[in-house]
Amino acid sequence: MVIDLEIFSPVQQINDQLFAEWDLLVYIKRDDLIHSIISGNKWRKLKYLLKKAQSQNKTHLVTFGGAYSNHLLATAAAAAQFGFKATGIVRGEQVDNDTLFMCRLHGMHLMFTDRESYRDKPALFDKYFADDNQAFFIDEGGASPEAALGCSELVNELTETYDHIFCACGTGTMAAGIINGITQHQLPTQLHAIPVFKNGDFIANEIDKLLTVPANYQLHTDYHFGGYGKVNNELIRFIKKFVADTGVLIDPIYTGKMLYAIYDLAAKNYFKRGSKILAIHSGGIWGLLGMKDRF
Ligand SMILES: *Cc1c(COP(=O)(O)O)cnc(C)c1O
Numbered sequence: 001m002v003i004d005l006e007i008f009s010p011v012q013q014i015n016d017q018l019f020a021e022w023d024l025l026v027y028i029k030r031d032d033l034i035h036s037i038i039s040g041n042k043w044r045k046l047k048y049l050l051k052k053a054q055s056q057n058k059t060h061l062v063t064f065g066g067a068y069s070n071h072l073l074a075t076a077a078a079a080a081q082f083g084f085k086a087t088g089i090v091r092g093e094q095v096d097n098d099t100l101f102m103c104r105l106h107g108m109h110l111m112f113t114d115r116e117s118y119r120d121k122p123a124l125f126d127k128y129f130a131d132d133n134q135a136f137f138i139d140e141g142g143a144s145p146e147a148a149l150g151c152s153e154l155v156n157e158l159t160e161t162y163d164h165i166f167c168a169c170g171t172g173t174m175a176a177g178i179i180n181g182i183t184q185h186q187l188p189t190q191l192h193a194i195p196v197f198k199n200g201d202f203i204a205n206e207i208d209k210l211l212t213v214p215a216n217y218q219l220h221t222d223y224h225f226g227g228y229g230k231v232n233n234e235l236i237r238f239i240k241k242f243v244a245d246t247g248v249l250i251d252p253i254y255t256g257k258m259l260y261a262i263y264d265l266a267a268k269n270y271f272k273r274g275s276k277i278l279a280i281h282s283g284g285i286w287g288l289l290g291m292k293d294r295f
Contacts, residue, residue, distance in 0.1 A: 003050045003082050005043055008033050009157065011278065014246060022266055023273040028248065031154070032283040037102070040283020041174040042074030044154060045147035049138055050082055052146055058136035060085040062129055064121050067092060068099050068229070070284045071141045076108035087111060091118045098289040143171040148210040151177025154280070155185055162189050164271070166262055167280040168254035169193040172203045174282060175217070176210035183213050191217040194258045197228035223261040229253055235260060236294055251287035252294070
């Protein structure tokens, strides 16, 4: 089976009084529309990993994530679509939620593990799958050079040149991939990464490891809203207004924080007048389901 999806990820303008006042042109690349479940950067990150598994005749994807992981869910759906068996090793005690329900629905086998053992993923893989020569290890979040390569292809699709590209940042793989794409196409574009967790400075090491050529980029570490998966009323208010104003659904874990950063920086006169800014909608809207009670 050929492992591929036809990419539909249009760029559309975000019109807002704030951007008009500061003479900014702001756009959003709709990677969330790539697939309803294997959405956003998750398809880009999985593509070359699945091709690698296939080339090694591996038929069983084994991967890792928290109980609300978009990556687990995307892997479950990709495995189903492209004919792999899938096991998800989930951090923490056995629970059930909408994300895990959807993983199971796509045929993923789930195994729960205590937080201590979860830290050493290769050891867990060896413990349970040493005898399974069909098993293929995919790290948490899909983090890998293959995933960065897949994300770099986003830049090939751009038909305009932007002064700034913004993306949310978990493992930093997508940010690294986009920087590599910018380098490869010799664009004058500055990449801005928004870590969605506290003390995000360390992520620069992870990004740098995946760069094909050293490059500079901007890390904004003040938009985590208290940490991974944390929100406050201001962020929720922003998301409600953004969705109601634009019709573009965004999640509070990743894309909501990244877009908040763009609006906040614009209001603080961070950008030169006339700047063209592209936000990457990296998908993950199912993350909303775990946070209904906050809205
Ligand atoms: C997984 C995810 C990210 C993080 O991507 P990294 O490559 O791990 O930095 C960003 N946005 C969404 C919606 C995601 O699901």
